[in-house]
Amino acid sequence: MDAIRDRTLVSSTDLDLEAVKRPSREEAMEAVRTLIAWAGDDPRREGVIDTPKRVVDAYAEWFEGYGLDPAKELSRTFEDVQGYDDIVMLRDIEVESHCEHHMAPFLGKAFVAYMPTNRVVGISKLAKVVEIFARRLQTQETMTQQIADAITDSLRPAGVAVMIDATHQCMTTRGVHHRHVSTLTTQFTGVFKTDPTLRQRFLDFAKR
Numbered sequence: 001m002d003a004i005r006d007r008t009l010v011s012s013t014d015l016d017l018e019a020v021k022r023p024s025r026e027e028a029m030e031a032v033r034t035l036i037a038w039a040g041d042d043p044r045r046e047g048v049i050d051t052p053k054r055v056v057d058a059y060a061e062w063f064e065g066y067g068l069d070p071a072k073e074l075s076r077t078f079e080d081v082q083g084y085d086d087i088v089m090l091r092d093i094e095v096e097s098h099c100e101h102h103m104a105p106f107l108g109k110a111f112v113a114y115m116p117t118n119r120v121v122g123i124s125k126l127a128k129v130v131e132i133f134a135r136r137l138q139t140q141e142t143m144t145q146q147i148a149d150a151i152t153d154s155l156r157p158a159g160v161a162v163m164i165d166a167t168h169q170c171m172t173t174r175g176v177h178h179r180h181v182s183t184l185t186t187q188f189t190g191v192f193k194t195d196p197t198l199r200q201r202f203l204d205f206a207k208r
């Protein structure tokens, strides 16, 4: 909860968090009671009496990314890479996010690679950056680009490649009800943009 209340940074987005009046926890729970009633149920019913508290706690987890700083995660780098000069790539990073249009989950996998110049970052930090952006409301396209931007800004690598493959529940469980559609987004910068062979290697690695 405090992570959301004390939101510190939203880099590479246009959010002006200072201008947003944060509701209190009680106000947020009241909003959930309103939604329960809107759904047609009785918010005073025993089975749902604690639901507003649970939903607000769940929101604190799902949206904790507003209080986390991707640049901070990427700030510790290692320069002694002993001549390593090829792709660093993480495959199958779990993505659990919510689309900004419906606040419905979209779930999938991210593939993140960069071509180091003289420094590398701890590999877990790349997965953490994906998680920070996933735990905000946005589109899949924005999230893909934000991950690439954060890595570029912090590491100044020769290039970054990001791919996300995700299923949006706003189109599988409602709306058009296309249950098996997944959405693929990619963002390539630097050498991944200019060198088709390198880009193809990234795509081949992702397929394995």
Ligand SMILES: Nc1nc2c(ncn2[C@@H]2O[C@H](COP(=O)(O)OP(=O)(O)OP(=O)(O)O)[C@@H](O)[C@H]2O)c(=O)[nH]1
Pocket: 099, 100, 101, 102, 138, 139, 140, 141, 168, 170, 171, 175, 176
């Ligand atoms: N580009 C993009 N679109 C998304 C994403 N998540 C959800 N959407 C789409 O956002 C659109 C919102 O369209 P609207 O017509 O404003 O809303 P809607 O009436 O609820 O649309 P439907 O989902 O088609 O019922 C829908 O087409 C969703 O499929 C995303 O990450 N990227």
Ligand SMILES: [Zn+2]
Pocket: 099, 100, 101, 102, 103, 104, 168, 170, 171
């Ligand atoms: Zn949606």
